[in-house]
Amino acid sequence: xxxxxxxAPHEEQVFQEVDVAEPxxxxxxxxxxxxxxxxxxxxxVDGLWPIEGPAILGHESAGIVEAVGPHVTEVEPGDxxxxxxxxFCGRCDRCLTGETYICEDRPVRSPEEPPRLxxxxxxxxxFAEVGGYAEQMLLxxxxxxxIDKDVPFDIAALIGCGVTTGVGAALxxxxxxxxxxxxxxxxxxxxxxxxxxxxxxxxxxxxxxxVEEHKLRTARDLGATHSVDATAGDPVEQIxxxxxxxxxxxxxxxxxxxxxxxxxFQSIRNxxxxxxxxxxxxxxxxxxxxxxxxxxTLVGSALGSxxxxxxxxxxxxxxxxxxxxxxxxxxxxxxxxxLNDAFESIRQREVSRTVLMFD
Numbered sequence: 001x002x003x004x005x006x007x008a009p010h011e012e013q014v015f016q017e018v019d020v021a022e023p024x025x026x027x028x029x030x031x032x033x034x035x036x037x038x039x040x041x042x043x044x045v046d047g048l049w050p051i052e053g054p055a056i057l058g059h060e061s062a063g064i065v066e067a068v069g070p071h072v073t074e075v076e077p078g079d080x081x082x083x084x085x086x087x088f089c090g091r092c093d094r095c096l097t098g099e100t101y102i103c104e105d106r107p108v109r110s111p112e113e114p115p116r117l118x119x120x121x122x123x124x125x126x127f128a129e130v131g132g133y134a135e136q137m138l139l140x141x142x143x144x145x146x147i148d149k150d151v152p153f154d155i156a157a158l159i160g161c162g163v164t165t166g167v168g169a170a171l172x173x174x175x176x177x178x179x180x181x182x183x184x185x186x187x188x189x190x191x192x193x194x195x196x197x198x199x200x201x202x203x204x205x206x207x208x209x210x211v212e213e214h215k216l217r218t219a220r221d222l223g224a225t226h227s228v229d230a231t232a233g234d235p236v237e238q239i240x241x242x243x244x245x246x247x248x249x250x251x252x253x254x255x256x257x258x259x260x261x262x263x264x265f266q267s268i269r270n271x272x273x274x275x276x277x278x279x280x281x282x283x284x285x286x287x288x289x290x291x292x293x294x295x296x297t298l299v300g301s302a303l304g305s306x307x308x309x310x311x312x313x314x315x316x317x318x319x320x321x322x323x324x325x326x327x328x329x330x331x332x333x334x335x336x337x338x339l340n341d342a343f344e345s346i347r348q349r350e351v352s353r354t355v356l357m358f359d
Contacts, residue, residue, distance in 0.1 A: 003134030004339045006055045009047030012340045019118045023069040026141040034157040035132040036060035037342040037354040048281040055125035058132030059085045062156035072141050079146045082160045084308045085128035087143035101302045107140050145309045154355045155326045166193025168304015174275045178202030180249040185264050187215035189353040191254035199223035209235045239267045258284045270294035277301050
């Protein structure tokens with residue numbers, strides 16, 4: 001199969017032919033139809049987080065099942081599926097207490113078994129056990145969810161990460177309450193999904209914070225009641241002005257910067273909650289003000305604290321009902337060979353989401 005292969009940080013992805021093993025056990029071979037280009041992948045390309053090459057990045061994908069291992073029971077060839085990086089074992093303490101999204105023993109092939117993917121006879125890693133920037137994905141059954149065949153693949157791909165992460169952060173991690181006030185730092189794919197999750201939850205004020213007017217405009221179209229241009233002054237002060245001085249009940253950081261996490265925390269009222277979603281570069285130390293003693297909470301969110309085999313079908317139904325607007329989140333569509341350009345578009349803050357189409 002053809003794939004975009006990561007070899008080292010600060011290098012472009014190389015398009016090469018990669019060998020795919022036959023599915024064994026509970027594995028599922030999926031023909032990739034659509035993959036969203038998520039900012040998280042760029043953290044590895046730009047060397048902010050480590051990954052050993054060769055590897056195939058991409059973790060926001062959907063496609064069609066081509067073959068299954070002998071122990072697979074949930075899907076069969078021809079099924080349409082969304083891939084999810086929250087692969088879980090179902091047996092560890094975290095899984096057995098309902099926190100499958102932070103599973104401690106994710107199923108992988110043993111060292112005695114042949115690698116799922118190989119290049120010139122050497123193993124190729126699948127980022128997040130997905131590796132969606134490739135024509136095929138060899139996945140574990142616990143990392144896929146079947147969907148109806150009338151769901152557009154580009155929309156299904158978005159749900160695979162950005163939507164589940166953002167909507168889930170609002171509904172599952174923070175549990176935004178009706179009538180509450182919310183601020184969202186970053187109006188990319190994840191931030192826009194947070195905004196929509198807050199709207200679905202019934203928040204009365206949703207403040208989008210960004211430095212790009214076109215992103216703030218999209219945020220308003222998707223549910224933000226107010227917007228803050230962070231280049232026009234301190235966003236914390238602007239949020240406090242909008243809320244009468246006290247700050248918001250809930251804030252979310254969907255960028256992955258030390259500064260914006262700290263600003264998001266400074267934007268909440270006493271008793272409020274900040275949910276950090278973005279991947280802050282490893283080694284960064286956050287500076288949290290002494291006001292945290294007034295029962296202010298800072299919490300991380302792992303892929304929206306999802307139970308994706310339930311959540312994703314729910315989000316599809318929200319989309320069908322018009323309550324979750326996803327077509328508007330796709331800024332560009334391209335082919336696999338456009339991946340390096342798509343990464344550059346993220347660096348230049350030009351897009352909400354680019355989706356690569358394989359058919």
